[in-house]
Amino acid sequence: MVTKVMQMILSPVLALVVGVFFLGLARKIMARIQWRYGPPLIQPVIDIIRLFYQKSVSHGRMFDLGIILSLAGSIVVVLFLPFGRICPLAGSGGLLVILYVMLFAPLGIALSGGQGANPNISIGISRKLILGLGYEVPLLLVLLAAMTHYKTISIVEMVSVQQNAGWSITSWPLLLSGVSYFLILPAILGIRPFDVSSAPQEISSGPMVEYGGKYLALATIEHALVLFISIALFVNLFLGGAANPIIFFVKMLVVFVLGVCVNAVFPRFRIEQAVKYLWKWPTLLAFVGLVITLAIRS
Amino acid sequence: MDRNQIAKWLEAPAKMANKYSLHAVYFCTGCGIIEVPPVITSRWDAERFGVIPVATPRQANLFLITGYVSVKTLRAIIRTYEQMYEPKYTVGFGSCPINGGMYWDSYNTIKHLDKYIPIDGWIAGCMPRPEAIFIAVTHLWTLIDKDMANGYTRYRESYRFYRRNQEMALGKLEWPPLFATGNKSVIDERQAVRSQQ
Numbered sequence: 001m002v003t004k005v006m007q008m009i010l011s012p013v014l015a016l017v018v019g020v021f022f023l024g025l026a027r028k029i030m031a032r033i034q035w036r037y038g039p040p041l042i043q044p045v046i047d048i049i050r051l052f053y054q055k056s057v058s059h060g061r062m063f064d065l066g067i068i069l070s071l072a073g074s075i076v077v078v079l080f081l082p083f084g085r086i087c088p089l090a091g092s093g094g095l096l097v098i099l100y101v102m103l104f105a106p107l108g109i110a111l112s113g114g115q116g117a118n119p120n121i122s123i124g125i126s127r128k129l130i131l132g133l134g135y136e137v138p139l140l141l142v143l144l145a146a147m148t149h150y151k152t153i154s155i156v157e158m159v160s161v162q163q164n165a166g167w168s169i170t171s172w173p174l175l176l177s178g179v180s181y182f183l184i185l186p187a188i189l190g191i192r193p194f195d196v197s198s199a200p201q202e203i204s205s206g207p208m209v210e211y212g213g214k215y216l217a218l219a220t221i222e223h224a225l226v227l228f229i230s231i232a233l234f235v236n237l238f239l240g241g242a243a244n245p246i247i248f249f250v251k252m253l254v255v256f257v258l259g260v261c262v263n264a265v266f267p268r269f270r271i272e273q274a275v276k277y278l279w280k281w282p283t284l285l286a287f288v289g290l291v292i293t294l295a296i297r298s
Numbered sequence: 299m300d301r302n303q304i305a306k307w308l309e310a311p312a313k314m315a316n317k318y319s320l321h322a323v324y325f326c327t328g329c330g331i332i333e334v335p336p337v338i339t340s341r342w343d344a345e346r347f348g349v350i351p352v353a354t355p356r357q358a359n360l361f362l363i364t365g366y367v368s369v370k371t372l373r374a375i376i377r378t379y380e381q382m383y384e385p386k387y388t389v390g391f392g393s394c395p396i397n398g399g400m401y402w403d404s405y406n407t408i409k410h411l412d413k414y415i416p417i418d419g420w421i422a423g424c425m426p427r428p429e430a431i432f433i434a435v436t437h438l439w440t441l442i443d444k445d446m447a448n449g450y451t452r453y454r455e456s457y458r459f460y461r462r463n464q465e466m467a468l469g470k471l472e473w474p475p476l477f478a479t480g481n482k483s484v485i486d487e488r489q490a491v492r493s494q495q
Contacts (some may be wrong), residue, residue: 027345036343040301043319043348050315054359055384200324202354210381212356 007077007088012225014086015078016230017248019224020044022231026260033264044224056213059115063210066072066112067218073104074225081232082156084245094153095143098233105226106132109207109219116210124206127271128190128197134278136178137185141286145177145293146237150240159241167240175297176289179240183282185259187274188230190223193266194274231255299347299439316359316385317439318348323358325378328365330392330425347435350434360438362431363417366394366401367408372406373468379415380476384450387442389434390420399424413463416449 023044024254031038041047058064079089080098106128113121146168150158169178187194198206211219235241235251242248269277300306300314307314337344339350352358355378367375379388390411393399398409411417419437421430442448452461457477465471 031343031345035340037346038343039345039348043345046301046315047310047319047321048349050319050359053312053315057383120425177357206358209354210356212354216357 004088007086008167011086011088012075012078012085014083014245015075015199015225015228016221016253019226020048020221021226022227022256023220023224025256026263029260030255030264045068048220051183051217051220051236052214053093053214054213056215057234059065059210060229061115063115063215066108066110066115067211067222068108069111069213069224070105070108070238071190071225071250073101074106074222074229076104076195077101077227077229080155082159082241083232084242084248086245087156090154090156094155095147096153098155099140099143102229103132105222112215112224113207113210118209120205120209121207123203124197124209131187131190131197131274132273135184135282137279138184138282138286139188141283141290142177142181143237145174145286147289148290148297149174149293151297159236162240167238169238173293174238174289176285176292178234180282180289181234181238182255182258183285184278185230185234185255186262189227189259191259191263192263193269196271196274199227199268199274227256228252231259241262250275313332313442320347320349320360320387320435320438321352321358322349322360322362323355323378323382325353325355325361325374327363327367327375327394328394329369330362330364330394333391333425333428333431334362334364337431342428342432344431344435347432349435355379356383358382359386361386361388362391363388363395363411364391366392366399368406369408369467370479372408372414372464374414375411376464377473380473385447386450387418387420387438387447388415388449389438390417391431391434392426393422393424396420396422408467414460414467416452416460418447418449 021041024041027043028038028041077098080092080093080101081087107270110125110129113125146158147153149168150161152158158168163173168174186192190198198208203209206217208219231252232248234255235248239251239255242251301318334351336342344350349360353362359382361379361382363375376470380387390396394401394407395411395417398404398407402409408414416420418441419434421434423430438447449482457475458479461471461479462479
């Protein structure tokens with residue numbers, strides 16, 4: 001019981017530390033790719049401290065509650081995800097709950113931004129939800145393939161099977177699904193080429209335009225958690241999870257650095273190009289992967 | 299640079315964080331903005347000092363007035379400045395905001411910007427080199443250390459003075475006062491005096 005409570009407290013903190021470290025690392029890697037020296041690794045921490053000390057103005061009750069809702073949704077998803085062996089809610093839920101609760105993050109931001117009454121926010125939110133529609137289809141197909149292959153919805157069992165039988169991305173029924181998940185990973189993270197919803201030059205960073213002070217700090221923390229969740233899900237499903245947190249972290253780091261390299265070299269899609277891409281190649285790969293998995297399993 | 303001294307962080311975290319996380323508002327006020335792209339990209343890389351441009355005044359705490367200020371721009375500058383959250387710092391870039399510069403006898407240019415919004419520091423020159431922005435940033439650090447970058451408190455304390463000057467330049471302002479002025483607008487006062495006469 002005590003270990004369970006300890007894990008419940010520890011795992012969001014760990015996720016937050018890893019997520020904020022990734023934010024700093026992303027800025028550093030981006031800088032080195034552009035031949036700059038770049039900010040220190042702790043720059044996001046400095047920014048968050050500064051934002052918490054700054055004054056801010058609320059735009060209404062929903063403006064406060066929406067951001068808290070999205071943060072809470074992200075923290076709940078973290079509790080369901082195994083980080084190495086640390087998984088506080090291992091026995092319950094599984095992939096289906098993760099799928100449902102993952103939607104809280106964009107919806108919370110949308111509710112909060114709706115009260116901001118800035119036209120840039122409406123454009124940003126509509127783009128964010130359209131992009132969500134784009135990547136949810138391949139994501140559902142990918143998760144369906146994984147669930148069919150392992151005949152379970154429990155993410156912990158999938159990890160333990162992979163510990164004995166090898167990574168699922170190396171077994172070829174799930175190879176196509178893994179590739180498809182990696183292709184939609186930038187869309188889930190909202191980084192280039194899919195940063196249409198938070199485009200700073202076009203729509204003044206979209207849903208974030210009215211956030212300042214502690215709201216922006218909470219939004220940054222929420223972004224760090226989303227970063228952690230989507231990469232940890234990939235590592236758990238396709239790279240075999242890990243027996244201890246350090247190996248898990250190294251696997252996450254590899255996936256993340258690959259994602260940042262994609263982020264650094266690609267320009268931004270327009271929204272209709274993004275949806276066209278998402279519904280073409282990743283969906284096709286995921287669908288073929290699902291059909292093959294079904295054929296092998298039945 | 300004392301960014302890595304943990305003792306100072308524990309002593310005054312707000313001050314240190316304000317120093318090393320200056321987010322500049324992405325607002326092109328005049329010709330001086332042409333010096334900013336080299337500053338924020340590979341050639342001079344302002345991000346290593348924590349200075350990055352952001353797209354909206356809500357997220358920013360550094361306002362660079364780059365170049366001459368026409369009467370129309372002044373309106374946008376005041377609105378942008380009032381939308382930023384405290385603590386906020388303002389730097390006038392180039393000689394035009396200081397005293398009009400080469401537009402010293404122009405009818406449509408604001409000569410002394412610090413009559414309208416408080417300025418924490420100036421960068422003189424026409425144009426200043428990009429390195430001058432870094433010198434300004436390091437000066438701003440020392441000012442923040444000594445609590446002398448207090449433009450936003452001056453704005454709150456002497457808001458009546460600033461609001462009066464703004465109304466003199468722009469006529470009646472269509473947005474309400476940011477702080478209580480304790481009095482009606484200057485134009486209302488004048489009309490009241492006139493109707494008495």
